[in-house]
Amino acid sequence: MKIQFNTDKNIHGTEQLESVVSEKINHGLKHYADKISRVEVHLSDQNAEKAGPDDVQCKLEARVEGLQPMIVTSANESKERAVDDAVDKMKATLNTAFGKIRNR
Numbered sequence: 001m002k003i004q005f006n007t008d009k010n011i012h013g014t015e016q017l018e019s020v021v022s023e024k025i026n027h028g029l030k031h032y033a034d035k036i037s038r039v040e041v042h043l044s045d046q047n048a049e050k051a052g053p054d055d056v057q058c059k060l061e062a063r064v065e066g067l068q069p070m071i072v073t074s075a076n077e078s079k080e081r082a083v084d085d086a087v088d089k090m091k092a093t094l095n096t097a098f099g100k101i102r103n104r
Helices: 015-028 079-103
Strands: 002-007 036-045 056-064 070-076
Touching: 002 015, 015 036, 015 079, 036 079, 056 079, 070 079
Parallel strands: 002 036
Antiparallel strands: 036 056, 056 070
C-alpha cells in the first residue's frame, strides 16, 4: 500500500508529519493493506491563520483493485485528530464495501 501525502499552503508538510500520518494509516488500515494499492492523504487548513473548531480537514482516498476509489473527509481542531477520524471513517467504509462483496 503506497501512501501519497499532500498538504495545502497553510500546513507545513514536514517529514515528521508525513511519518506520523503514514504510521496512523498503516496501523489503522493494516487489515486491508493487501487490497489497497494507494491511499492519498490531503490535509488542509480551512481558515488559514485563524483558529477555530473543525479548522483542519483531512481527506483520504483509497484505491482498491476492482472498486471505485473511496473517499472520506474529516474535520477537527488538530491535524492528528482529523487524521485519526478520517482513518476510522475509512475503516468503516472498507468494512461496508468488503462486507457487501462477501454477501454476494
